[in-house]
Amino acid sequence: MTLSPRLPPGVAYDAAGAGPAGAELSRMTELALSRGARTVAIGHGRSAAAAAAAAVFARRWEASGATVLTVVTWPEEAASWLRQATRFAAADPDLWIMAGAPRGWAQMTRRLLWSTPWQPGRTLAFAALGTRRAIGLVGAHNLQGLAGAITDGGTWTVCNGSIQVAPRNRETKT
Numbered sequence: 046m047t048l049s050p051r052l053p054p055g056v057a058y059d060a061a062g063a064g065p066a067g068a069e070l071s072r073m074t075e076l077a078l079s080r081g082a083r084t085v086a087i088g089h090g091r092s093a094a095a096a097a098a099a100a101v102f103a104r105r106w107e108a109s110g111a112t113v114l115t116v117v118t119w120p121e122e123a124a125s126w127l128r129q130a131t132r133f134a135a136a137d138p139d140l141w142i143m144a145g146a147p148r149g150w151a152q153m154t155r156r157l158l159w160s161t162p163w164q165p166g167r168t169l170a171f172a173a174l175g176t177r178r179a180i181g182l183v184g185a186h187n188l189q190g191l192a193g194a195i196t197d198g199g200t201w202t203v204c205n206g207s208i209q210v211a212p213r214n215r216e217t218k219t
Contacts, residue, residue, distance in 0.1 A: 065098045065144075065171050068198035068213070073142070074105045076169055076194060082139035088117045088129070088153065090145025098144040098171050114138050121149035126156035134161035143170040150174050151182035158187055165203065166190025175201035180208050 065073075077085060085106060089099040096118070103113045114136040119129040133141065134157060141163065143150060150170075157163040170193040173179065180188060185206045192202040199212040 065094075065101075065194075066196060069172055069194045069196050070098070070101055070105065072194035072198040072200065072213070073102055073169060073171065074109065076192065076200065077106065077140050077142070078109060078111075080140060082111065084112045084114050084136075084138040085140045085142050086115045086117065086133055086136035086138040087113060087142045087144075088119065088133045089143065090149040090153075091118050091120055092146055094173075095145040099142070102142060102144075119145070119149060119153045121146065121152075123152070126153050127160060129153060130156040130161050130163070133157065134163040137162075139167070141168040143168060143174060145174070147174060147176065147179035147182060150179065154183050154188075158183070164190075169193050172196045172201075175208065175210070177208055 087099045087103055089095040099116060103116065106113055115132065117129055117133040119126055123129070130153060133153075143154075145153075165188040168191050170191060172193065172195045175193045175195060180191075180203060185203050185208060188203040189205075190203065192200060195201055195210060195212070197213045199210065201208055201210045
C-alpha cells in the first residue's frame with residue numbers, strides 16, 4: 046500500500062448498475078451457507094442497486110435461520126472511510142458480505158486493509174466487484190481469498206494475485 050489508502054485523484058466513478066438478479070443472489074446465499082457461516086456483516090455502497098442487493102441478501106439470509114449482525118453503508122466519496130470500516134470490521138462475523146460500485150468499494154476496502162482486522166478470505170462480494178477492474182483498484186495481491194457470485198450464478202475468487210471465474214455449470218441436453 047501507499048502512504049494513504051485513498052485512490053489517487055482521477056480514478057473514474059462508476060455508474061450504478063441494475064443490481065443483482067435471482068441467480069446471483071441465490072448463489073451468494075449458497076456460498077455463505079456452504080462456508081458454514083451463521084453470522085454476517087453486510088456492507089454496501091449507497092446506490093439503489095447496492096442497497097437492494099444488500100436488503101434482498103439479508104432477507105434470504107435471515108430466512109435461512111442465520112443472523113445479520115450489522116449493515117453498514119459507505120459513500121462513494123469520504124474523507125477517509127475510517128468510521129464505516131471500523132464499524133464493519135468490529136462486527137467480527139463468520140463472513141462479511143459486500144455490494145457496491147467498484148470505486149466506492151475500493152476506497153472502503155483499502156481503508157479496511159489499512160486500519161482494521163478485516164480479512165478478504167472471510168468475505169463474499171457481488172458480481173460488480175468481481176471484475177479485474179474492481180479488484181485492480183485495490184490490488185489482487187491484497188485480496189487473497191475474496192470471492193463472490195457472478196450474474197449467471199457462477200463464482201469468482203481472488204487467488205494467487207489474480208481473479209479466477211467459474212461460470213455456473215449448465216446441464217447439457219442431448
